[in-house]
Amino acid sequence: xxxxxxxxxxxxxxxVEAAINQNDDMELVAVFTRRNPDELVIKNQxxxxxxxxxxxxxxxxxxxxxxxxxxxxDLPEQTPECAKYFNVIxxxxxxxxxxxxxxxxxxxxxxxxxxxxxxxxxxxxxxxLNRLYGNALLPEGNDYTFWGKGVSQGHSDAIRRIAGxxxxxxxxxxxxxxxxxxxxxxxxxxxxxxxxTRECFVVLEEGxxxxxxxxxxxxxxxxxxxxxxxxxxxxxxxxxxxxxxxPHGGFVLRSGVTGWNKENKHIIEYSLKLDSNxxxxxxxxxxxxxxxxxxxxxxxxxxxxxxxxxxxxxVNKTGEExxxxxx
Amino acid sequence: xxxxxxxxxxxxxxxVEAAINQNDDMELVAVFTRRNPDELVIKNQxxxxxxxxxxxxxxxxxxxxxxxxxxxxDLPEQTPECAKYFNVIxxxxxxxxxxxxxxxxxxxxxxxxxxxxxxxxxxxxxxxLNRLYGNALLPEGNDYTFWGKGVSQGHSDAIRRIAGxxxxxxxxxxxxxxxxxxxxxxxxxxxxxxxxTRECFVVLEEGxxxxxxxxxxxxxxxxxxxxxxxxxxxxxxxxxxxxxxxPHGGFVLRSGVTGWNKENKHIIEYSLKLDSNxxxxxxxxxxxxxxxxxxxxxxxxxxxxxxxxxxxxxVNKTGEExxxxxx
Numbered sequence: 001x002x003x004x005x006x007x008x009x010x011x012x013x014x015x016v017e018a019a020i021n022q023n024d025d026m027e028l029v030a031v032f033t034r035r036n037p038d039e040l041v042i043k044n045q046x047x048x049x050x051x052x053x054x055x056x057x058x059x060x061x062x063x064x065x066x067x068x069x070x071x072x073x074d075l076p077e078q079t080p081e082c083a084k085y086f087n088v089i090x091x092x093x094x095x096x097x098x099x100x101x102x103x104x105x106x107x108x109x110x111x112x113x114x115x116x117x118x119x120x121x122x123x124x125x126x127x128x129l130n131r132l133y134g135n136a137l138l139p140e141g142n143d144y145t146f147w148g149k150g151v152s153q154g155h156s157d158a159i160r161r162i163a164g165x166x167x168x169x170x171x172x173x174x175x176x177x178x179x180x181x182x183x184x185x186x187x188x189x190x191x192x193x194x195x196x197t198r199e200c201f202v203v204l205e206e207g208x209x210x211x212x213x214x215x216x217x218x219x220x221x222x223x224x225x226x227x228x229x230x231x232x233x234x235x236x237x238x239x240x241x242x243x244x245x246x247p248h249g250g251f252v253l254r255s256g257v258t259g260w261n262k263e264n265k266h267i268i269e270y271s272l273k274l275d276s277n278x279x280x281x282x283x284x285x286x287x288x289x290x291x292x293x294x295x296x297x298x299x300x301x302x303x304x305x306x307x308x309x310x311x312x313x314x315v316n317k318t319g320e321e322x323x324x325x326x327x
Numbered sequence: 328x329x330x331x332x333x334x335x336x337x338x339x340x341x342x343v344e345a346a347i348n349q350n351d352d353m354e355l356v357a358v359f360t361r362r363n364p365d366e367l368v369i370k371n372q373x374x375x376x377x378x379x380x381x382x383x384x385x386x387x388x389x390x391x392x393x394x395x396x397x398x399x400x401d402l403p404e405q406t407p408e409c410a411k412y413f414n415v416i417x418x419x420x421x422x423x424x425x426x427x428x429x430x431x432x433x434x435x436x437x438x439x440x441x442x443x444x445x446x447x448x449x450x451x452x453x454x455x456l457n458r459l460y461g462n463a464l465l466p467e468g469n470d471y472t473f474w475g476k477g478v479s480q481g482h483s484d485a486i487r488r489i490a491g492x493x494x495x496x497x498x499x500x501x502x503x504x505x506x507x508x509x510x511x512x513x514x515x516x517x518x519x520x521x522x523x524t525r526e527c528f529v530v531l532e533e534g535x536x537x538x539x540x541x542x543x544x545x546x547x548x549x550x551x552x553x554x555x556x557x558x559x560x561x562x563x564x565x566x567x568x569x570x571x572x573x574p575h576g577g578f579v580l581r582s583g584v585t586g587w588n589k590e591n592k593h594i595i596e597y598s599l600k601l602d603s604n605x606x607x608x609x610x611x612x613x614x615x616x617x618x619x620x621x622x623x624x625x626x627x628x629x630x631x632x633x634x635x636x637x638x639x640x641x642v643n644k645t646g647e648e649x650x651x652x653x654x
Contacts, residue, residue, distance in 0.1 A: 124654045266601050267598075268599055270595075271597075307638050318525055327632055
């Protein structure tokens, strides 16, 4: 049995709570919040709700703490801090800052003799793994990653900050013809605009100027200016009825060649189609929590990523069972 | 540098020879054959060709021996035998006999202090890995594996054994509508017939009875009787011109649910589209040969499968480089 703590109870924390229910060898023992614990109601009937400041009291009652905060400000602080007391897992997803975060978690986890696994989810996470496997198997080739169709929280937030916008949802959509070109082994060189389009559903404040808002979205640097962007103005009811989910997904492809004269082409494709981005990420976190617990029981310590974890550690079966049923 | 030996020089052995050329940290030192070494010409200009009976002389000159024989009779003997002298990799693919083969290689490799990695390729191999990851991430769900479009050597051979058949190629083809149903999250229960069709290109001996041959193919138990099979009679020239490649591939899907009320669906799909089945298998073998050498250098021994190998071992980069470039 792996005793799990959840640190932070947003979409991701609730996803982890649900995922624990789908795994017989997992038990939720406590949820930690920065709020008043009395004001937080969780679904699990037996787990405790605690304030984060009492975390150290749970040192010997939790096998793995799953950090469910954001990558911008929460995880850089919280993951190294929690690694003083627990084996930890997080879904840190600021790609450029991974080396720094890794070093901080590694130092903390090594000092306390714990395991930390960072950047666990689907990108970084399963997509990273597939980039690695693709490069390992086809060393001469090209990598392609497409995201979507799915909701980008960052882009939706950017639209919401525009004056006159009441609410908004933004979908990132891979360009089908670009995907097809990659699948056909054409090895296209693709610009940002050729890979993804952006579709926005916007609810205006009363009296707002639709044309002005649309112009402001389409010309927004970094977020939209480099993409073909479509803007739909809809009612608040319509947004709620048709756009309240958090789907996502995408594609990782490796296109490469083999043969003495590099005469044979090969395409490896991995794709995800997810109804709920945070719930799938939570499921990945739980699988790696199992691995963290096992590695810790073997005496390992320090920071790891999905690259360092042998697949067999992720499933609650013996090597013998795995070889007989899945190999 | 990993010094590689190749045991057996058929399609797979030649694929390994070519794959070594694509990896800077790999060097082919010798090819072992049961034939007279003087009669075997290999492409590599520096490696030696030796008879298998002299294998033990190479004990300290080869880091990993890659077994390139067949699963029916070669590998059950050869892999445990070679593990007495070398770290070994094979692509043993008789799924039902994997536990027995694992035990034999494990005993031999442990006794001599070597590493053996068996059943390396794409199925078993990369497809197995994706079945495992799928089950780890979506514990409540269904597995689907489709093969093709690709040449089945076993089915082609079965046709060639029919009286009146001069030559033949058989393609296994996944049923597109079944694949689509899985992708749509319909979780269909699929019969053998509903998953794959079989397409045969047959060259007849002069004077052979086409109708009789076609009937014999379509009613052949195990191989064709349970499938919708199409038979085309073509000329020897046409077979050579259009059907001399060895393409293959397929799809592994995991369809599962998450959420407190299991309300969200997720589809994970992994697919391969391979111009050359043996060359892709060879590329997988080389990546795992790298892992075997590293594990051996760390002092590990015994038999492993792809399930036991952390992905980072497969690529010639440091953990730091991997985290910065692929995570």
